[in-house]
Amino acid sequence: MSSFSRCAACKYLRRKCPQDCILAPYFPSSNPQRFVCVHKIFGASNVTKMLQQVPGHLRAEAAECISYEAIARVQDPVYGCVGIITQLQQQISQIHSEIMKTKGEMIAHHCAHSQHHPPPQPQGDPSWSISLHQQQQDYSQSDEHLLRKY
């Protein structure tokens, strides 16, 4: 690669960009800020070492993740990516509570609704009363199943 088309890394480091520059495919000159962050957090030599340790077909992914981590740490110098992880864990916990609350509402509604349908006295067709009684049993079994989940 000539000095006229140096990658962002070699441009920043003010050096010639060789043809086999390991950083060139992942830090194009069109996005200089990306390498600035990566260099600030990890350093050019560390990034080069990290990419060299990874098989060629995975280097693009690795460079992407390294850039993501570097940008996260520039934006949040105390927690970096760990801040994002903590936020996601809190979000999971919150959504989980909402799900439990909603399931509780379902059970409460079901219980209130089933109380409005007390089994009537058997009259006339016995097969009808058996099927309604079976329905009541099914309701109570499903309640038990749901309560056991909590």
Add this chain to the structure above:
Amino acid sequence: MKESGRKQGALSPCAACKLLRRRCAHDCVFAPYFPADQPQKFAIVHRVFGASNVNKMLQELPEPQRSDAVSSMVYEANARVRDPVYGCVGAISSLQQQVDVLQNQLALAQAEVVHMRLQTHQFPSTSSSAIDAAGNDNSRGCDSHSRRSYFPLNEVDQTDVEDSLWS
């Protein structure tokens, strides 16, 4: 005597200064966070970030925040050594997927509640004769419907839920 010229810190270098083979100054930035009895902690941070970068990052932070910053750097460094491709971005990706799944579950559960309330509103209980009439026709349908509705959401598949909502 030589010892009179030595500063106190040099007698017990921190893990960073030990690894870097340098004198540990009394105001060493690393010393509070990388004690000598935890050499691995600095070793891994140095491997991923580099000592000078860590030094710069810590110096740019107010003192009360440095301990948390070191802990998060150690976490990230460990993650990157364990997974040289994805590092801790792998964990972020996995957590994001969990959030998506749970949000779907929540939406389904909330829709189910709305459906139940609408059903109750549309078919309020009035008299036992109304129940009698409904029981004969709908007992079988209600049976399968109620079984699907109260099946734990994380075990039901999409088609079952859709059936219960829009049957």
